Every structure is written in structure tokens, then in C-alpha cells.
Amino acid sequence: MNWGRFSELLEFSRKLEQLGKASPIHRAYKLPVGLLDPAKPPYDALDWVKRPFAERARMVCEAWAIQGYGAPVAIYVVYALKIALFVGGWLGGCAIAGLAPSNIAAWWLTPLAFQKAIAWSMLFEGVGLGCGSGPLTGRYLPPIGGLLYWLRPGTTKLAMFPRAPIVGGIRRTWIDVALYLGVLAILGYLVVGPALDRGWFALAVGAFAALAICDRTMLLVFRGEHYATTLLCMAITPDWIAGAMAVQLALWLWAGISKLNHHFPAVVCVMISNSPFVRFAALRRMVYRSYPDDLRPSRIAVAMAHAGTALELGVPIVLVVTHGSHTGLVVGLVMAFGLHAFITSCVPMGVPLEWNVMVVYGALALFWAHPAIGLADLAPPLAIVLPVLLVIVPLAGNRWPDQISFLLAMRYYAGNWAYGVWLFRGDSYRKLAALKTSAPWIYDQLAHFYEPGVAVGLVGKVMGFRMMHLHGRALPVLVPRAIDGPLSDYEYLDGEMVAGLVLGWNFGDGHLHREPLLDAVQTQCKFLPGELRCVFVESQPLGGDSLAYRIVDAASGERERGELLVADLRARQPWSHV
Numbered sequence: 001m002n003w004g005r006f007s008e009l010l011e012f013s014r015k016l017e018q019l020g021k022a023s024p025i026h027r028a029y030k031l032p033v034g035l036l037d038p039a040k041p042p043y044d045a046l047d048w049v050k051r052p053f054a055e056r057a058r059m060v061c062e063a064w065a066i067q068g069y070g071a072p073v074a075i076y077v078v079y080a081l082k083i084a085l086f087v088g089g090w091l092g093g094c095a096i097a098g099l100a101p102s103n104i105a106a107w108w109l110t111p112l113a114f115q116k117a118i119a120w121s122m123l124f125e126g127v128g129l130g131c132g133s134g135p136l137t138g139r140y141l142p143p144i145g146g147l148l149y150w151l152r153p154g155t156t157k158l159a160m161f162p163r164a165p166i167v168g169g170i171r172r173t174w175i176d177v178a179l180y181l182g183v184l185a186i187l188g189y190l191v192v193g194p195a196l197d198r199g200w201f202a203l204a205v206g207a208f209a210a211l212a213i214c215d216r217t218m219l220l221v222f223r224g225e226h227y228a229t230t231l232l233c234m235a236i237t238p239d240w241i242a243g244a245m246a247v248q249l250a251l252w253l254w255a256g257i258s259k260l261n262h263h264f265p266a267v268v269c270v271m272i273s274n275s276p277f278v279r280f281a282a283l284r285r286m287v288y289r290s291y292p293d294d295l296r297p298s299r300i301a302v303a304m305a306h307a308g309t310a311l312e313l314g315v316p317i318v319l320v321v322t323h324g325s326h327t328g329l330v331v332g333l334v335m336a337f338g339l340h341a342f343i344t345s346c347v348p349m350g351v352p353l354e355w356n357v358m359v360v361y362g363a364l365a366l367f368w369a370h371p372a373i374g375l376a377d378l379a380p381p382l383a384i385v386l387p388v389l390l391v392i393v394p395l396a397g398n399r400w401p402d403q404i405s406f407l408l409a410m411r412y413y414a415g416n417w418a419y420g421v422w423l424f425r426g427d428s429y430r431k432l433a434a435l436k437t438s439a440p441w442i443y444d445q446l447a448h449f450y451e452p453g454v455a456v457g458l459v460g461k462v463m464g465f466r467m468m469h470l471h472g473r474a475l476p477v478l479v480p481r482a483i484d485g486p487l488s489d490y491e492y493l494d495g496e497m498v499a500g501l502v503l504g505w506n507f508g509d510g511h512l513h514r515e516p517l518l519d520a521v522q523t524q525c526k527f528l529p530g531e532l533r534c535v536f537v538e539s540q541p542l543g544g545d546s547l548a549y550r551i552v553d554a555a556s557g558e559r560e561r562g563e564l565l566v567a568d569l570r571a572r573q574p575w576s577h578v
Contacts, residue, residue, distance in 0.1 A: 036072045036074055036075075036449060037072055037450075037454070038069075038070040038071055038072050038450075038454065038457070038458050039067045039068075039070030039071075040070075040454070040457065041059075041060070041063045041067065041070070041457045041460070041461070042062075042063055042066075042067075043059050043063070044453065045453045045454070045456040045457035045460060046452065046453050046456060048060070048456075048457075048460065049456055049460070049488065050488050051488075052486065052487070053476070053479055053480065053486075053487040054476065054575055054577065056460075056463070056487070057463070057467055057475070057476060057574065057575035058573075058574075058575040060460050060461065060463050060464035060467070061295055061464050061467055061468055061573075061574045061575055062291075062292045062295070063461070063464060064270075064273055064274075064461060064464035064465060064468050065269070065273050065284060065285070065288055065291055065292065065295055065468070066273065066281050066284055066285070066291075067273070067461075068270075068273045068274030068275070068461075069136065069274050069349065069458075069461050069465065070457075070458070070461060071135060071136060071276075073276070075134070075135050075136065076276050076347060078134065079134065079136070079347065079351060079353060082129065082133075082134075082353070082354070083353055083354060083357060085129070086120075086121075086124055086129075086130075086354040086357065087357070089120055089124065089191075090116060090117050090120045090191075091104075093116050093119075093120055093191035093192050094107070094113060094116055096192040097112075097116065097191075097192055097193060097194045098194050099112070099113060108365075109364055109365045109368070109369040110365075110369075111241065111365075112195075112196065113365065114244070114361075114362070114365040114366070115190070115196055115234060116190065116191050116196075117358060117361060117362075117365070118227055118230050118231060118234075118244075118358075119187050119190035119191050119204070119227075119231070120187075120191045121223070121227055121354065121355070121358045122187055122222050122223065122227035122228065122231070123184060123187040123188060123191060124354060125221060125222055125223055125227070125354075125355075126146070126147075126180075126183065126184060126187065126218075126221060126222045127144075127146050127147045127184065128144040128145050128146015128147055128148065128149075128150075128221075128504070128505065129144060129146065129354075130352075130354050130355065131223075131350055131351065131352045131354075131355060131507045132145075132350060132351075132500070132505050132506050132507040133145075133146070133351070134351060136347065136349055136350070136351050137349065137350055137351060137496070137500065137506060137507070138442065138462065138494075138496060138497040138500050138506070139439065139500055140439075140442075140445040140446055140448075140449065141439065141440075141445045141448050141449075142438075142439060145438035145439070145500060145503075145504030145505050146221075146504060146505065147180075147184075148438060148504070149437075149438035149503075149504030149505075150172065150176075150177070150180050150215075150218075150504055151177055151180070151181070152172065152177075152436060153171075153172050153173055153174050153176075153177055154171050154172060154436045155171065155172045155435075155436045155437075155438075155504065156170060156171060156172070156435060156436070156502050156503060156517075156520050156521070156524070157169070157170065157171065157172045157176065157214065157215040157217065157503070158170075158215060158216050158217055158503065158512065158516055158517060158520070159213070159214055159215060159216070160212070160213050160214075160216045161213070162516070167210075167213050167214045170519075170520040170523060170524075172215070175214070176211075176214045176215060179207065179210055179211040179214060180211055180218070182207050182211075183204070183207045183208050183211050183222070186200065186203055186204045186207055187204060190204060196234075198234065198235055198238065201231050201232075201234040201235035202235040204231055204235075205228060205231050205232050205235050208222060208224070208228050208231075212224065217503050217504075217505055217512060219405075219408075220405055220407050220408075220505075220507065220509060220512075221505050223355070223407070224407075224408070225389075225393075225407055225408045225410060226247060226251060226355075229247050229386075229389055229390075230243075230244050230247050232385070232389075233246075233247065233382055233386075236379070236381045236382055236385065237379040237381055237382060239377070239379045240379075240382070241366065241370050241373050241377075242373050242374065242375060242376075242377040242378045242379070242382070243378060243379070243382040243386060244362070244366055245366050245367065245370075245373065245374070245375065246375055246378065246382070246386050246390060247386075247390065248359065248362050248363065248366060248367075249316040249319065249320065249375075250316075250390040250391075250394065250410060251359065251410055251412070252312055252313075252315045252316040252336070253313065253316045253317075253410075254394045254398070254409065254410035254411065255312050255410055255411070255412040255413075255414070256309055256310075256312035256313030256314075256316075257313070257398065257542075258398060258406075258409070258410070258411035258412070258414040258416065258542075259305070259308070259309040259312065259414045260309065261414070261416055261540060261566075262470060262566060262570055263414060263415035263416040263469065263470045263471065263540070264305040264308070264309060264414055264415050264416075265297035265301045265302045265304075265305040266296075266297055266301075266415055266468060266469050266470045267305070267413060267414065267415035267469065268287060268297065268301045268304045268305045268308070269287045269288060269295075269297050269301050269468065270349075270415075270465065270468050270469060271346040271348055272284060272287045272301075272304075272346070273287070273468075274346065274347070274348070274349065274465075275345065275346045275347070276347055277345055277346075286298065286300055287300055287301040287304070288301070294573065295468070295573060295574055296570070296573070308339070308342070311335055311338065311339050312339060314332075314335055315332055315335045315336045315339065318331055318332035318335065319332040319333075319367055320374075320375065323374045323375075324371075324372075324374075326371070329367060329368065329371055332367070333363055333364070333367065333368060336359075336360065336363045337360060337363075340356045340357075340359055340360050343356055343413070344356045344357070348413060349465060350413075350507050350508050352412075352413075352507075393408055393409070394408070394409045394410045396409075397409020397410075397411065398411065398541070398542035399541055399542050399543065400541060401416075401418065401538060401539035401540075401541055401542075402418070402538045402539070402548065405509050405511055406418070406508070406509060406539065407507075407509060411539070415469050415470060415471070416470075416471065416539045416540050417471070417508055417509070417510060417539055418509070418510030418511055418514070418536070418537065418538050418539050419466065419471065419472075419494070419495060419496070419510040419536075419537055420494075420495030420498075420510050420513050420514055420534055420535060420536045420537070421466075421475065421479065421482075421492065421493070421494060421495060421534065421535045422492075422493050422494075422495055422498050422513070422532065422533075422534050423479070423482060423483055423487075423490045423491070423492055423493075423532070423533045423534070423535070424490060424491040424493070424531065424532055425483075425484075425489060425490050425530060425531050425532070425533075426489065426490075426531075428491075428527060428528075428531035428532060429441065429491050429493075431525040431526065431527060431531075432501070432502070432521070432525060434524050434525045434526075435502060435521065435524055435525065437501045437502060438500065438501060438502075438503075438504040439500070439501055441501075442459055442493065442497055442501070443455055443456075443459070446458065446459070459493075459497075462494045462496075462497065463492065463494070466494055467574040467575065468574055470566070470569055470570065471537055471539075471540075471547055471569070472574060473569040473572050473573075473574055473576070474537050474547060474549060474564050474569065475535065476572075476574075476575055476576060476577035477564065477577050478535045478537070478549055478551060479492075479535060480577070481551060481560060482533045482534070482535050482551045482559075483533060484530060490533075495510060495512075495513035495514075495534075495536075496508065496513070498513050498517070499512045499513040499517065502517060502520075502521060503517065510536065510537070510538075514534075514536045515536070515550075515552060518532075518534055518552060518554055521554070522554045522555065525554075527554040527555050528555055529553060529555040529556045530553065530555075531554065531555070532553070532554035532555075533551065533552070533553055533554070533559075534551070534552045534553075534554070535549065535550075535551055536549065536550045536551075536552065537549045540566055545565060545566055545567065546563040546564060546565050546566060547563065547564050547566065547569070548561070548562070548563050549561065549562060549563070549564060
């Protein structure tokens with residue numbers, strides 16, 4: 001931790017105390033002091049940050065097990081209002097198109113309403129309001145990146161072909177901005193247009209593909225594996241219902257398959273500890289073997305993980321196997337509602353809340369509204385295209401996860417993700433000022449809300465979140481190898497927060513903040529050898545038994561690479577290095 005920076009923050013803290021500990025935000029909006037206050041960790045955060053890594057790791061993991069992230073209650077109200085905005089925006093678009101809300105019972109499950117829901121969901125994500133927004137993804141001020149970032153030439157991007165003329169490069173151009181605006185405009189028309197011609201869907205898919213080539217982050221932002229693929233079905237044939245069903249079935253199926261490993265029980269622990277509805281410490285302790293000494297998943301957590309995996313796999317299997325049976329349809333949909341209700345109630349980090357709402361609506365608008373249609377009704381063009389997008393790509397992404405994003409592989413919230421940690425020595429993080437970023441440095445954002453101890457405690461919980469997952473148990477082994485000296489000499493920042501600052505978006509994909517982003521940052525910021533070290537850890541391949549890792553210096557390149565056996569990680573505590 002940079003102690004020069006801390007002296008500035010401490011001075012800020014003293015000023016807050018003179019004002020009755022009310023931050024500028026509290027005072028400007030006349031909010032009660034406690035309304036935006038997170039749960040206080042059971043240690044002094046300013047003392048915690050001085051301790052050796054092993055001590056810090058154990059303390060923050062014990063705190064996470066009981067407190068979770070500790071977000072203020074008011075934050076959950078904001079996310080609830082955002083869901084209301086999501087639903088209200090769809091209703092507004094339908095109303096403009098002539099579907100009167102007063103007669104919603106007659107049209108809410110029609111194909112036109114579903115088309116508008118898909119377009120609106122894609123637009124909502126594209127402007128930055130969906131997944132990866134708000135404090136639960138490390139965004140405080142502003143709470144979104146999105147269009148606040150992607151409308152600005154000169155911001156950093158990750159082109160699919162960085163060296164190609166026009167579409168390449170590491171900085172956004174006016175061409176990128178124009179393509180982005182074009183995609184938003186087309187999607188906007190699809191939301192409010194009275195009658196939707198297939199040509200508009202084709203135009204939307206084509207513009208989106210061009211945008212994704214210029215910046216592959218956009219392929220994930222707009223949820224290409226779900227929304228764009230569904231729009232592609234609508235563009236290819238007027239008989240698109242079966243194709244949309246196939247997309248939705250694939251989401252459930254691959255999400256279930258991706259959890260057939262030892263990672264998911266730890267995810268259950270993390271979610272339960274962070275759930276706003278499970279606030280009793282005794283209940284949270286039950287998902288661990290023996291709190292606080294053994295924070296590996298208990299038998300209860302393992303059983304919950306197996307049940308969740310069976311449920312996620314069971315939904316598509318029941319809907320396909322019992323096709324034509326009303327009872328089977330009801331059972332499958334009830335299972336789907338239960339699955340997504342549990343996920344949403346836990347308010348997982350990354351907050352894919354609107355996506356869960358859309359999946360439940362899609363289950364009704366597709367399977368309940370069209371019980372006679374099934375996969376056998378796939379039109380010939382879709383029968384050729386969809387197996388590639390829904391079978392081959394996800395299978396490859398599970399087998400070779402270093403090559404394909406976990407979103408395209410549909411490995412949703414399985415706990416088996418690539419991730420990274422960025423370690424800035426001293427105040428070298430200030431060199432990020434050379435970039436056009438979507439937000440200030442994380443502590444500068446939090447200074448508008450909290451005194452330094454609270455800010456450090458809140459950001460420190462992100463370390464706990466990472467290490468409580470099975471893959472995070474690699475960090476006690478790798479972080480000491482990556483740095484020269486004690487961790488207190490470095491600013492430790494999860495790669496998710498780096499991606500949020502530098503790319504304008506983050507949602508659990510470690511591929512966004514590995515070497516290509518590091519190279520783009522180094523080109524613009526010129527870190528000296530030793531000033532910025534990164535630890536990159538890959539996912540466990542389907543059928544594999546290990547996690548690949550790399551330790552990289554921004555200036556001098558790769559320092560070390562290797563693999564860690566998952567069996568060894570399972571035997572360790574989150575903070576253990578042996």
C-alpha cells in the first residue's frame with residue numbers, strides 16, 4: 001500500500017470527522033450517515049493492510065464467510081430499482097410500438113413482445129446498465145462505464161486483430177464510436193418499431209459483428225452468446241421460435257455441464273455468505289466445515305451444489321424429453337423459476353439480475369406460449385448454424401478455456417473462471433493517468449463516500465471474494481513469487497477492477513485483463529521493470545486436473561508459468577500456501 005497516498009486519505013478522514021463523519025455524498029443528498037455504510041470488517045483495515053499477505057488473506061476470508069462483501073442495504077434497493085427500469089423500458093418500447101400496457105395480458109407472450117424483449121435486453125446491456133454495473137462490480141462513481149466510455153475516442157480497446165488497419169489498434173477511434181452508436185440505434189428501433197422486418201435483425205447482427213471485430217469486449221458486453229445469437233435466428237428465418245428455444249436450452253445445459261467439477265461448492269459458500277437474505281451468522285457458518293479454522297465447503301454446501309447442478313441440467317432435459325406433455329412442461333418451468341429465483345435472491349457479484357429476469361421471461365414466451373414447437377422444427381438454415389454456435393463453440397470453450405471466453409462457453413457462475421491480479425509497486429499506479437479511463441482510481445472514487453479505513457476495508461473484501469473460490473487458493477502460492485518484498489509495498493488490485501477502469505466493463509472474464517490488456521496499458525503508461533507485476537490464472541479444462549498460471553512483468557514480460565493441481569488446492573485453506 002502506498003503510504004504517501006494514505007497520508008492524503010487520512011487528512012481527508014480528519015476533515016470528515018470535523019463534519020460529523022458525513023461524506024460529501026451524504027451531505028449533498030442529506031442521507032443518514034448509516035444508509036450507505038458497508039458492514040465494518042472485524043479488524044482495523046488500516047492495520048490489516050500493513051500485515052503480511054498470509055495474515056491479510058486469513059483475516060479477510062474469515063470476514064467474508066460471515067459478512068460477504070458487506071454492501072450497504074441501500075445498494076440492494078438501487079439494484080431492485082434497476083430491475084424495475086429494465087422491465088419498465090421494455091413496457092415503454094412495446095407501448096410506443098402499439099402494444100398497450102393496459103392490455104398486456106393479450107400480448108406479453110407474443111413473438112413480437114419477445115423480439116422486443118431480446119432487443120431491449122441487448123440495448124440495456126450495451127449502454128452499460130446491465131451486468132457489470134454498480135458497486136457490486138467495483139463501480140462506485142460513476143456506477144457504470146458503458147456509453148460513458150465507449151463514446152469517447154482515445155479510450156483503450158481490445159481489437160480482434162490489433163495490427164489490422166482501420167479495425168485494429170489499442171485505442172478507440174471515431175469509426176469505433178460510430179459503429180457503437182449504429183448498433184444502439186438499430187436496437188432502439190427494434191425496441192420501438194411497430195412491425196419488425198427480418199432485414200432489421202440482419203442489420204443489427206451485421207453491425208454488431210463489425211463492432212465486435214473492432215473491440216472484442218463488445219462481443220461479451222452485448223451478450224453475443226445469447227441475445228445476438230437469438231437475433232441471428234430471427235434474421236435467418238421467419239420460423240425462428242425453435243431456434244430461440246435451442247439458444248435457451250443451451251444456456252441451461254452448458255451452465256449445468258460447467259459445474260461438473262469441484263469448483264461449484266465454493267461458489268455456493270461465497271453466494272450464501274454474500275446473500276442479503278441470509279444474514280444470520282449461524283446459517284452462514286453452516287456452509288463451511290468448521291468456521292473459522294476450516295473454510296472449505298461443508299457437506300451441506302456440497303449437497304446444495306449438487307442439487308443446483310442437477311436442477312440446471314434437469315431443466316433442459318425435462319423440457320426436451322417431455323416435449324408434448326403439459327405436465328412435463330409445467331415441471332420444467334417450475335424448475336427453471338426455482339433456479340433463477342435462487343440465483344437472483346443471492347444477488348451474485350457481477351449482478352446478472354436482468355439477464356435472469358430475461359431467461360425466466362424467455363422460458364414463458366417460448367416454451368409455455370408455444371408448446372407444440374420443439375427442436376425438431378428447426379428450419380434448415382438454423383439446423384446448420386446453431387450446432388456450431390450452441391454445441392461446438394461451448395464444447396471447445398469448456399475443453400480449451402484459455403481460448404474462448406467463459407460467456408461464449410456458457411460457463412455461467414461455475415466458479416471455474418480465468419482471473420488475474422495486478423500488483424503496482426509503490427505509487428506506480430499513478431501512471432494509469434496516461435489512459436483515458438471510465439472512472440478515477442478506485443480509492444479516489446470511494447473518497448467521495450467513505451473515510452480511508454472504510455474504503456480499504458471494502459476494497460479488501462474483493463481479495464476475500466477471490467480467495468474464497470477454489471481457484472483463488474492459488475494466490476497464496478503465486479503472489480509471493482510475483483513481488484519483490486512484502487505485499488504492503490504494493491497496491492493489490494483484482495483484474496476485474498482494472499478492466500472496469502481501463503476497458504469500461506468487467507464481468508468475471510479474466511481474458512479481458514490478461515496479456516493483451518497489459519500490453520496495451522504498458523504501451524501507453526511505460527511502467528519500469530518491477531513496477532507492475534501480474535498473476536494470471538486460467539480455468540480448469542473440462543476433463544483436466546490442473547489450473548495453468550503465468551506471472552508477468554509489464555516491462556520485461558513473462559517471468560514464470562506452470563500448473564497447479566486442483567486436488568492440491570482442494571486440500572488447502574483459502575489462505576494456505578502449502
